Amino acid sequence: ETGVTQTPRHLVMGMTNKKSLKCEQHLGHNAMYWYKQSAKKPLELMFVYNFKEQTENNSVPSRFSPECPNSSHLFLHLHTLQPEDSALYLCASSQGIDRGNEQFFGPGTRLTVL
């Protein structure tokens, strides 16, 4: 148990659906992250939020829309996804965004786009 929870754990959606992934951290951290993990590819950073402000958008398509209402919650809104977006989406948090801050990961949401 890392102190970072993600829901749902599994999600199957069609290309026309709209869904949201949720992440919550109980560690009192100020920074939160979304990563995409595809088979046989490195973990890819998608977004970084620090004190609810987005500090990184790693050239992510607009069909992925993050939301960070407070430092404890992070959402990833999904709409009109493509089959190649099927992957494990990991959320992480850290004390801050200074280099060397340990990141704590959630268990991930396994997303399948049909």
Add this chain to the structure above:
Amino acid sequence: GENVEQHPSTLSVQEGDSAVIKCTYSDSASNYFPWYKQELGKGSQLIIDIRSNVGEKKDQRIAVTLNKTAKHFSLHITETQPEDSAVYFCAASSQGGSEKLVFGKGTKLTVNP
């Protein structure tokens, strides 16, 4: 930008043997190198990390070595146990104001009883 290569992609060892996973990085300015263990359904957890001001760090059966000149770092697990079976990721922090870890592709370690 930073690029991290990790080898091997799969590794199978007998219980009690040692396991070594190697990573190389491209950005000489990177100075933080964590290793994560990912178990199914449990998420990824930091198991050890090293900063560029040291060459080796050890924590019980796990050690990490760093060669800044050659730009590579390695994870060493001694006296492996079946519960060490997992996917291991190395990472390096690249330049920039935010924590922008770049990860390797992962190594699936299987420890056979």
